[in-house]
Amino acid sequence: MRSAALDEEVGCSSAPTKCVGGKDAENRATDADPCGGNSSSKSTNSPSTSENFGQKAENEALIIPQLDLTGAQIEDDIIKNTQTQRSQPRRKLISLWSYFTLRGFFQLVGRTVGMQPYAYLTVAALLSSQALGMYWMVLKDRIRDGYTPTNAPSRVETDIIREFWNSSGDPMITMMLLKARDKGSMHRPEYLDESQRVIDFLYNNFTVEHKGVTLRFSEMCAPYCNMNKVLQLFKMGYDNELKRVTNGQSPSTTNNLSYPVASIGGISINLDRSFFGVRLQNKSLNATKDKGLPIEKRITNMEHVELVLTLFRGDRENQLRDEQLSKWELAAYEWSIKTYKGNLVELQLVGTEILDSEMMKDGKRMTPFFAAGFGFMITFVSVCVFLSAIYYDALDRGKILVGIGAVTCPILAIVSTYGLISMLGLRINSFMLVMPFLVMGIGVDSCFLMIHSWQRMSRNGYSVVERMGMVYEEVCPSITITSLTDFLSFAIGALAPTPETRLFCLATSIAMAFTFILQLVFFGPILALATRFEHNDTKPRQAIGWRDKVDRVWQKILRIYCRLIGHRIFTICIVSATCVYWYFGIIGLMNMKTRLDVAKILPKNSPLQQPNYILTHIVWSEYHPVTVLINNPFDVTNRTQTNRFWELVDEFQSMPNAKGPESSLIWLKDYIHFSYYGEPYDNALKSVLSDWDFLLGDNEPNKPIDPFKANLTTTKLGQFLRSPFYEHWGPFMKVSNSSEGRLKIDRFWMTIAYQNTSSWETRIGLMEQWRSIVAR
Known part of the structure; x- marks a missing residue:
């Protein structure tokens, strides 16, 4: 049975077998031929024969599927099997390389x-x-500079003014907006009293804890503690005139409570930085003699004041002071919306830290x-x-x-x-x-x-x-x-x-x-x-029953979709719609206006929406200042230099939307007045001690001095900066001692006011003009 199986396996027959390939090949074929010669003896030793045949075929790399092949066919099979064996390493290399492809790697x-x-x-x-x-x-946003590109010109301008202030960051500026709850005027006596009380409380008495230290704003406001001196002087003059009119006396000639520039004891103060939404009285009416008018209209030329604005400003001179001022601002904001319950005045605070905080609160509202x-x-x-x-x-x-x-x-x-x-x-x-x-x-x-x-x-x-x-x-x-x-x-x-x-x-x-x-x-x-x-x-x-129905439905939908996208009319419609889409996209891109609109980044129910509306439509509409920094030494005795300075000021003040000279904050104007007329003590005392008019008498206002013709020196500069009436100009200037022992002005800054600047387009246009003037 083993022999028969082997014979069937190797395909033996009674036909003679030809072995081709030379003498050696013939001998090898003869030795390995199981069908030739002594057939009976080979059949009895079939296992060994099979082993010998397999071993020799393996040694010679020759596998003969049929024994009735011709010599040429055997030779071809030998060549093919040799080539197959040689290609095995190449196949392994290709198999290994397949893993270096994306599909093979994954x-x-x-x-x-x-x-x-x-x-x-x-x-x-x-x-x-x-x-x-x-x-x-x-969680923190940076409204101040987070949305300003690092290569923007304003970055350079900000770095320069930080260098002037010797500060690591922008100063903290918190704006307080005060409005009457009954929508009436804010220059009524009781409303001004309440406003002054709130301002004094936040300046001196409101405290907040930070790292175990009790903080008051009056201890952190330097060098801007006198920023609200204007409002204090106006309130002092207002109370004095109120007392005189109440006692039946005539208004003092040393006090003139007119808008936009008032005069208190001979000192001119700009009210347009503190009072907004002002309506003036009819000039034809003699309000001072009309006792039927409210008392506030008899001592001022203002009929209605919608808003009183005051600033809390502090210098972020280091990281600790930055943290302290931020903590104070946020605490004051929380006090204004949760604790303060004034019946007369509606109080609102706005600042960059407050805005950052509200933005993060809005972000947290996205949690649900x-x-x-x-x-x-x-x-x-x-x-x-x-x-x-x-x-x-x-x-x-x-x-x-x-x-x-x-x-x-x-x-x-x-x-x-x-x-x-x-x-x-x-x-x-x-x-x-x-x-x-x-x-x-x-x-x-x-x-x-x-x-x-x-x-x-x-x-x-x-x-x-x-x-x-x-x-x-x-x-x-x-x-x-x-x-x-x-x-x-x-x-x-x-x-x-x-x-x-x-x-x-x-x-x-x-x-x-x-x-x-x-x-x-x-x-x-x-x-x-x-x-x-x-x-x-x-x-x-197989998909049967409902699965078959679902499969057929989707197959039908797929066939319809394929016929649809392959149709010429559908292709024309798609191309046309794409062109229309691109057209409107390009038009929109060309007309797109990039801006950071606080009204859009805050939720509609945010407490900051109302003060933002007030700032946009009232404050910026009436007063929008630009800071101009003179970064070179300034010699007040050099007529050429001072004339060039006043020409620069005139150029800024003659621009569109400029409010005029009376709204500009320029220390040199007050220094000219101080140099010619000295301290306004007499007039100030007369405004305070108004009951002693029979001793002090009334003085006429001093005549204005033409700045182009003023002869100045720096001999009175130190006295000017120490004066209680002019010390607020100190933060505007950087002075040092000269070799002669006199003060010299190293650099200073001033502000020019503009109006009707509610729109971004107007402010951007003004900014471009400001930069072109400075670049000359």
């Missing part, structure tokens, strides 16, 4: 995920542990929306996964794990990004609070692609390793391309010159990278673990 990754899912989950846990950095997360989005997302994913499993008849407990994993993957990427950003010492701005919505959409979309590919192979009988290798090979290249595109797009944005945009793009690019990595090392192992919950039934199920 197939290898997928197979390792299928073999060791827990190892990959450990990597995902280590990567997600960066979320612990959220403990140090700081994110929670709702997360809920909708996990519901949608779960429904899709379960419906797909029902359709493929592969419903099991593992699908719950898949649904949770698909949503958890982008969430881990989001919290890991926030943690990493915080550990790097960077802050989280309000833009970055929008990033989770973007990452959730992209991350879940990629997980759906993996789920779809994994679901289709549920009944094909693949092992976990094979199945994960094919899923990764099929899906991950496309996910890689889209993730890389998104990452590079935001990474390029991280190089933008605008700090707030740069932070947002940096965080989003990191989140995109984390999402992609976690899809490979977290969601892939989740799929591998979920595979173990599937049924062992590998028989393919």
Whole structure:
């Protein structure tokens, strides 16, 4: 039986066999021929014969499928088998090289995920542990300079003026807006009294704790503690005139409470920086003699004052003072909206720290929306996964794990990004609070692609390793391309010159990278673990019943769609619609106006919406100052230099929308007056001691001096800056001692006021003109 099987296997027959290939080949063929010669003896020793034949055929690399081949055919088979054996190393190299392709690499990754899912989950846990950095997360916007490009001219201008102030940051400027609750005028006596009381309280008595230190603004306001001197002088003159009129006396000639420039004891003060929404009385009426008018209208030329504005200004000279001023501003804001309950005056505070805080509060208000989005997302994913499993008849407990994993993957990427950003010492701005919505959409979309590919192979009988290798090979290249595109797009944005945009793009690019990595090392192992919950039934199920109907419906829809997109008319319509879309897109891009509108970045119910409206439509409409810094030494004795200075001032004051010389803050005007007329003590005392007019008498106002003709020296400059009436000019100047022992002016700044500047276009136009004047 063994011999017969061997004979059948090698194909022996009674026909003689020819062996070709020379003498040696003939001998070898004869020795190995099981059919020739002594047939009976070979059949009895068939096992050894078979072994010898196999060994010799292997040694000679010759396998003869049939023994009735011709010599040429045998020779061809030898050549082919020799070539096949030589090509085996090349095939191994090609097989190895295939793993260096994108599909081959991801197939290898997928197979390792299928073999060791827990190892990959450990990597995902280590990567997600960066979320612990959220403990140090700081939510903060920078309205002052966060939306200004680093290469903008205003950056250079800001650095110059910071150098002038010798400050590491911009000064804190908190604006207090005071309006009458009954919509009446704010220059009524009781309303001015309440305004002064609130201002004095915040300056001197309102305290806040910071790092164990009790803070008062009066201790932090230097060198701007006299910023509200104008309002104090007006109130002093107002009370004096009120007392005189109440006692039946005539108004004092030393006090003139007229808007926009008042005179108190011989000192001119600009009221247009403190009073807004002012309506003046009819000049034809003699208000001082009409006793039927309210008393405030008899001592001023103002009929109505809608708003009183005062400033709290402090220098951020170092990091500690910056923190203290910020803490005070936020505490004062909380006091104004929660504690202050004045019956007469409506109080509102506005500042950059307050605006930053409100923006972050608005960002935190998105938490319920994110929670709702997360809920909708996990519901949608779960429904899709379960419906797909029902359709493929592969419903099991593992699908719950898949649904949770698909949503958890982008969430881990989001919290890991926030943690990493915080550990790097960077802050989280309000833009970055929008990033989770973007990452959730992209991350879940990629997980759906993996789920779809994994679901289709549920009944094909693949092992976990094979199945994960094919899923990764099929899906991950496309996910890689889209993730890389998104990452590079935001990474390029991280190089933008605008700090707030740069932070947002940096965080989003990191989140995109984390999402992609976690899809490979977290969601892939989740799929591998979920595979173990599937049924062992590998028989393919044909679509029958309702599945067949669903399949037919979708196939029909797909055929209709394919015919539709292939139709010429549909193509023409799509191209036409695209051209129209591009046209309006280009037109909109060319007419787009970039601006930071506080009304748009704050919610409509924010407490800052009303003060922002007041600032935009009342304050900036009536008063918008520009700061002009003279950064070179100034010699008041040099007539050429002083004349050039006054020409520069005239150029600024003659621009469109300029309010005029009376609204400009220029220390040199007061110094000219001081140099010629000295201290206004007599007039000041007369305004205070108004009951002693029979001793002091009334003096006529001093005649104005033409600045172009004034002869000045610096001999009185020190006395001028020490004067209680002019000491508020100190922060406007930087002076030093000359070699002769006299004061010299190193640099100074001034402000020119403009009006009707509510629109951004107007302010931008003015800014361009200011820069062109300075650049000459």
